[in-house]
Amino acid sequence: MNSSDPFATSPKADKATLRRHNLSLVLRTVHDAGEATRAAVAGRVGLTRAAVSSLVDQLLGDGYLTEWGKTFSGQAGRPGTVLKMARTGPAGLGVEINIDYITVCVVDLAGTDRVRLVERLDNRAAAPTAVLTQAARIAARALESAAEQELRPVAAELALPGLVSGGAVRQAPNLGWNRVAVEGVFAQALSALRPAHRALPVSADNEANLAAMAELWFGDVVGDGAGKGAGKGASAHDGTGRVTSFIYLTGEIGIGGALVLGGRLLRGAHGFAGEIGHVVVEADGPECRCGARGCLEQYAGQAALLRAAGLDESSGAAGVAELESRARDGNKQALAALEDAGRRLGRVLSGAVNLIDPDAVLLGGVFRGLMPWLAPAADAELTARVVSGLWTPGNGRLRASSSSGDAARGAAARVIREVLADPAAYAERGTN
Amino acid sequence: MNSSDPFATSPKADKATLRRHNLSLVLRTVHDAGEATRAAVAGRVGLTRAAVSSLVDQLLGDGYLTEWGKTFSGQAGRPGTVLKMARTGPAGLGVEINIDYITVCVVDLAGTDRVRLVERLDNRAAAPTAVLTQAARIAARALESAAEQELRPVAAELALPGLVSGGAVRQAPNLGWNRVAVEGVFAQALSALRPAHRALPVSADNEANLAAMAELWFGDVVGDGAGKGAGKGASAHDGTGRVTSFIYLTGEIGIGGALVLGGRLLRGAHGFAGEIGHVVVEADGPECRCGARGCLEQYAGQAALLRAAGLDESSGAAGVAELESRARDGNKQALAALEDAGRRLGRVLSGAVNLIDPDAVLLGGVFRGLMPWLAPAADAELTARVVSGLWTPGNGRLRASSSSGDAARGAAARVIREVLADPAAYAERGTN
The missing domain is CATH 1.10.10.10 (Winged helix-like DNA-binding domain superfamily/Winged helix DNA-binding domain)
Structure with a gap:
């Protein structure tokens, strides 16, 4: 069959x-x-x-x-x-390990963020085991807060900026990680800190995948009830702005991407789909941390944006805030940098839209605040290049992602989805 | 839910x-x-x-x-x-209308091509209604042959080189068709010719989609039994070369494309997914028939290939045969044209592989015979640019499509698939 x-x-x-x-x-x-x-x-x-x-x-x-x-x-x-x-009992633990921060959150059965801890640090400067141990330390504190609220996380999900499969990071270029057994290392570090959580199952996924799921489950522009099945050729647009088929892009130090079609994450044959940051823009462009040349990340990633605008490319969130402020003040170099990045984003996205035919493209991370300057050029490229003719300027299909979800919440919420799918498997005392 | x-x-x-x-x-x-x-x-x-x-x-x-x-x-x-x-009884009628040919075939319940008629003609030179009427004429002859073999087509499926949705061609740039109600026009023309088939249901789809399904159902390099579900992150490679997740590209006058993941056609939100021929290669490249600039079709489509090799770009199949022959003889211009096209194909495909993460890329149409000269450059780009590191030179993931299926057979076989899914709905005399 x-x-x-x-x-x-x-x-x-x-x-x-x-x-x-x-x-x-x-x-x-x-x-x-x-x-x-x-x-x-x-x-x-x-x-x-x-x-x-x-x-x-x-x-x-x-x-x-x-x-x-x-x-x-x-x-x-x-x-x-x-x-x-219930506002107590089974909960999900989400742990996002990104380039310059770690976020841990605990989400309850209703999907509410009940505990959230964020630490800004440079995870490129430490060895993978040290980073995962630090993440476990933050998670241990979150588990203490959760216990005080009578929440009982039944599993942990890690979100990482790289290719994740089989419990390991295969490659995370911007972290400089290669073949790191993240699930095992994190589980061991956590159980050393909190022996009571020795049996907590740990799994891992790509951060953009989990941020996209948070967008699907919690986003204000994206809902999950109106979805037509993917592959039926039907639009999932229901007129209220709720879409279930979208390309999700998150601007971080790198660019993460995820594809959601008909309410389902498109994973690909090996779990590595959605790597839009490494679609080639210029064949002979600057070398990328992935080893190839001219990837989108080298033109529209955070470092590239800051550099093109004349700012310190390693200035992180403060640099992005400065870029926003300069753009708002009409600074020519800042505006030119954003327009150029928007145009290149638009070109790559037009190719992705021609391939995937989604209802919307959502831009998250640092792109959210920069939308007023990125979007017009990107929208113009999409309008010119989407062959179906279904892209028209300002039709609202290119949008900022909502602020109500991120990869950490998506990770924790995925645990909750598993509980909802089979509550009997997670019951502390079976009455069945 | x-x-x-x-x-x-x-x-x-x-x-x-x-x-x-x-x-x-x-x-x-x-x-x-x-x-x-x-x-x-x-x-x-x-x-x-x-x-x-x-x-x-x-x-x-x-x-x-x-x-x-x-x-x-x-x-x-x-x-x-x-x-x-049974070798008699319910059958499927497949009708492929392409730029320079029309193929009609009748497939029996076992999936065997039992009747096949091909006419080479220039469909750009005639109005859509005239082309569809000609296709109906050929189909009427195929129905006569089918009747002689005691085959009874229960539905017809049209394959067209363009964006097809809701029974109409929205846009077929290389035919010059816009908003043509193909199902209705064809059904009317056929019922005028063969009143006995007035009730024959007619549906339509993109030709690359149907060729990809033929590849999935009949291809010698692709099977349909070993498929893991799409979206599970598991490879569908079963070690015997049978894959169920692939990008299918067909080189015709244009370039058609289709995405098959986990044995399912990826249609997108509006049915227009897979348009790889219109992914941008050079932002300021030559104007494409779709209205945009620098689409892949303008570098690796049949006309572009012939032109770059110094041949008459409208010389069709004879020109492609000449190109093959020149390449075999080591003609420098032919080899350079093919290498350049292969490189650009490889770049666009690397982006598609980074987005979709399939197991294989299959090249059909005129690309099949040109593989020896296209593949090395394409493979090198894929190896350099696929971020998962899962692409290595000559690993067999870039392949010629098999010769056992085409869009016409895929169209006819789709009818058979529907019969197999609910035979009672197609029975001539219900014993139920």
Whole structure:
């Protein structure tokens, strides 16, 4: 049977599997609605009221749901209590290790950031093990704060600016890391610091992938309910600005990228898709840290932008703030640098749009604040070069990413998504 | 519920739906195996022998399957007859309308090309309606041949070199077509010629998409059984050279492209993904028929290749044969033209590989015969620029497409895939 079969054979379902499935269905229904009565859940999922009550009892017992107050349905009948996601219990730990900062956050079942620790440091100056140990130290402090809030992270997800696969960073050019077994090193460092968390599962992914998922789950311009399946040729644009097919670009010291199509991350055959920062712009351009020449990163990455504007390319966030300020003041060199970067971004993006045909392109990281000066040139290139003719100037398809998600939150939220997909697997005390 | 939910709610299944599903399951099992006994089918699909017999009886009665001879299982027990796909009955009609040819083929349930008609003509010289009417004429002749072979095409699929969506060509730059309602015009022309086929459903897609599907279904370097799902980060390479994630490029007068990931065609949000021919190579390069400047097509398309080699750019297949012959003879201008095109192909492909992370890149159309001279330069660019480091010279990931499939066969085979997915919907006399 090939994988494009429209009728895939369903896996065998027994009673226990069905109950686990239905526990997830009920939990996700409350999660997506924010709050709901048992009757509303029953109506939504198409199960009997009795079946839903039994499932809800288990979810209450396991600490996934809480009951709040009383509501009247507006119709005859007895009032029902409202179910909400628990603010304590299972949580996700997200750890973003980037070039010049480490962010750790703990997200609860509702997706809320409950703990957040950020340290600015130069991770290029230290060995990978030292950086991962430092990240574990910050994570240990976050776990203490989480415990005080009665949150119990059930897994950790690391976000890293590089090619990640099989628990390891294959290559992170801007960190200078090659073949670093990040999951193992971090897990060991954390369990040395917090023996109680020795069994905490640790996984890792590319930071742009996780930032893109945060955008999908939490972004104000991107929603997750309206998505048509990818590959159906249907636009996922629903007229309210909510899109589920987008290219996500994040300007950091390097440029990270991720592709989301029909609400799903496009990973590629080996997990390395989305490396838009290393698409070639000029065949004989400046050498890139990846070893090739003329990559987009060398024209529109943070260092390249600062350099072209006459600023210290290693001046980091302060330099970017200065660049914004100069652009706002009409400084010619700053404006020319941003226009040139925008044009090159637009050219590479037009190629990516011709290949992938997404609904939108979202720019995050340092690009967010620089949008007023980057976007016009980029938009003009996209308008001229997108062959479908579906790109018109200022049509809103090139946008700043929202500020409500980042890679750390995306990482923590991915843990929550796994809990929602099979709550029984994460219950501290099974009543099943 | 969002579309990335690992547990999507299953659609309600009643008894009739289940039987239709199981008819498809049994038919596809025989299709994929080539031939099988009832017992082998039962073992494969996990249904009882009695259930399979009942389903097989219906499929025999509806003319989807035939019974052949007797086999002995090699174990004790009575001999079973062998089931094969019927060589008569439901079939698919594929119609490829390209710049300088029209190909029509009829494919049977086993996927075999049973009728094939090709006409070489200049479709740029005629109005769209005239071209579609000519295609209908050829299709009518193919339907006559099919009837003589007792084949009954149940639907037609058109393959066109352009952006196709909603039954229309939005834009086909090399044909000079804009907003042509191809499905309707073709269906009308065919029903005028063959009133008996008035009800034949007609659909349309991009020719590179359909050629890529032919490659997936029939190619000798690409199989469809070993595919891991796209988006799982796993390589679909199974060591035998069978891949299910690839970029497909076809060199025609233009350059067509398609992306197949995990055995599925990547369509994009509006159905326009895969337009690799219009990825920019030089921002200020020659004007392209799409309206932009410096598209890949202007450097590596057939006309560009012929021109750079000092040949008449409109000399078509004869010119390409001459180019091959000159390259074989060591003609410097021909070799330089091919090396330059190969380098530019390689640059654009390296960007596409960095974005999509496929297992392979397959070159079809005129590129097939030119591989010996295009591939080395393209491979060198890919090796230098693919950031994952997974591209090494001559690793076999850049390949000529196989000769066993083309867009016309892919189009006809797509009809067969739909029949296999729900045979009951296409049965002439329902016994259900």
